[in-house]
Amino acid sequence: MVSESQKRIVGEELAAVLPARIQPWWKTPYLLRLNFYLFSCMLFSATIGFDNSLMNGLQALDTWNKFMDHPTGAYLGAINACQAGGACIANPVMSYVSNEYGxxxxVWIGLFFLSLGTALNASAINPAMFIVSRVLVGSASGFFSAVALLVTEMAYPTHRGKMTAGFNTLVYAGSLISAWSTFGCRNLDSNWSWRIPSLLQILIPTIAFTGFALTPESPRFLISKGRNEEARLSLIKHHGGGDESSPLVAFEMAEIEQAILLEQQANESSGYMDMLKTAGNRHRLFISISMGVFSQWNGVGIVSYYLAAVLKTVGITSITQQTLINGFLQLWNLIMAVLASSLVDRIGRRPLLLASSFGMLVCITIITGLSGSFAITAHAATGLAVVPLLFIYFGFYDIAFTPLAVSYPAEIWQYSLRSRGVAVTYVSIYAAQFFNLFVNPIALESIAWKYYIVYIVIMICICVVAWCCYPETRGYSLEEIARVFDKGDTNLLPHGVILDAVKDKQMEMNSDKVDHVDHAEEKV
Structure with missing residues (x-):
């Protein structure tokens, strides 16, 4: 019996071939194993969050400021932005490597860059070494973007939405470790107060290493390279629980093979220019770019990297207070983002995006008013009122732009352009971040709270775009999402054709089994 919740998550066709399961996934060995593997991969996103929070915390430490020659303005912006620069360069390379080699x-290449960057970061003897290490860590983040592809393409159908949304959510696991390690080391009167947190960048990837090493390669990648039997065996093991006659596996194989075959027939080679060829692809491209830019240009970039400076504008100057607020903010972010990622299939992508956008607009407007009032009156209570507003603001950010900034673009692209689509999103994120990291410290130093007014205007634009241009993708398989964007121009077969073919094949197999049993009984 197909449940309404399954239809709502993956659509009627795919729901029709899902096995009737009484016990939850954590009591189903093959699903528990697969989710452990994918969760291990998702932990690599923590390196991105670790860096964001690390730079926030280090700016509050006197020892780091002294080591880096007390950076301010453009110099501070350059130190922060070089990580985004490394990621921008690495992401297009990631796209090519992912399509050609898996x-x-x-991810293996990203691990190499992260290990090198962490070692250089923690052992830096001058500012130049520290800056180079951040470029290497940024490059690692770029290659780790491939995890979003792997999770999207390997997750069990009813788990895909939550698992893919969870990838970017775990950014805050890294932020949490970074924030609290910086808080714990804040009173060390040596360079180890910032070297220890820097060294911990490698901690989560080390924990995730075993699970990642055991994770199977994407079946869609395998099929694109003609390794169909490997893909089938992988799906039988991880989606079918070892059942070679699983209707789910038969449906997935038929759907993936058909989609990739038609894509390959339509385009002998796929490149970035193919993103502009059809109306559907142009719509996808707009979403990929705008999601990346909006995830950084909604005001979060100020707080993410310059929390210490923001708190100073409202009178909170104590190192202990700044690092403590940063630590609790990252814990709050993790809780809210995990909660939101669990709701993407229940509520849908579009409602979360709209609630997030309008909620942030209200919050940033109030924060601007409070900050302006404090600048004029220097009233302590007014300044302190900004702190809970920052938590509420990040709560609205976390319900959509944390879980969906990567997962939404990853699921809307067809296989041949998916890695490029994700690369475009990440390049947009890091390009917007690069701009923010350079401009924000200069603007905050020059006009302080008045700079927030720019983000109020941007948030109004984000609300309009989210309302007009971001469609719902819940209720479709990964291949079927093309119907949302390509309408009648889609390469997919008409609705129901693949399901009917799978059902016919299952009936033939069952008939063969009956004939085999009857024949055996006749011999007896």
Missing amino acids: RKVS
Whole structure:
């Protein structure tokens, strides 16, 4: 019996071939194993969050400021922005490597860059070494973007939405470790007060290493390279629980093979220019770019990297207070983002995006008013009122732009352009971040709270775009989402054709089994 919740998550066709399961996934060995593997991969996103929070915390430490020659303005912006620069360069390379050699190969390359960057970061003897290490860590983040592809393409159908949304959510696991390690080391009167937190960048990837190493390669990548039997065996093991006659596996194989075959027939080679060829692809491209830019240009970029400066504008100057607020803010972010990622299939992508956008607009407007009032009156209570507003503001950010900034673009692209679509999103994120990191410290230093007015205007634009241009993708398989964007121009077969073919094949197999049993009984 197909449940309404399954239809709502993956659509009627795919729901029709899902096995009737009484016990939850954590009591189903093959699903528990697969989710452990994918969760291990998702932990690599923590390196991105670790860096964001690390730079926030280090700016509050006197020892780091002294080591870096007390950076301010453009120099501080350059130190922060070089990580985004490394990621911008690495993401297009990730796209090529992922398509040609596999999603996992990209992650292995990222691990190499992260190990090198962490070692250089923690052992830096001058500011130049520290800056180079951040470029290497940024490059690692770029290659780790392939995890979003791997999770999207390997997750069990009813788990895909939550798992893919969870990838970017775990950014805050890294932020949490970074924030509290910086808080714990704040009173060390040596360079180890910032070297220890820097060294911990490698902690979560080390924990995730075993699970990642055991993770299977994307079946869609395998099929694109003609390795169909490997893909089928992988799906039988991880989606079918070892059942070679699983209707789910038969449906997935038929759907993936058909989609990739038609894509390959339509385009002998796929490149970035193909993103502009059809109305559907142009719509996808707009979403990929705008989601990346909006995730950074909604005001979060100020707080993410310059929390210490923001708190100073409202009179909170104590190192202990600044690092403590940063630590609790990252814990709050993690809780809210995990909660939101669990709701993407229940509520849908579009409602979360709209609630997030309008909620942030209200919050940033109030924060601007409070900050302006404090600048004029220097009233302590007014300044302190900004702190809970920052938490509420981040709560609205976390319900959509944390879980969906990567997962939404990853699921809307067809296989041949998916890695490029994700690369475009990440380049947009890091390009917007690069701009923010350079401009924000200069603007905050020059006009302080008045700079927030710029983000009020941007938030109004974000609300309009989210309302007009971001469609719902819940209720479709990964291949079927093309119907949302390509309408009648889609390469997919008419609705129901693949399901009917799978059902016919299952009936033939069952008939063969009956004939075999009857024949055996006749011999007896």
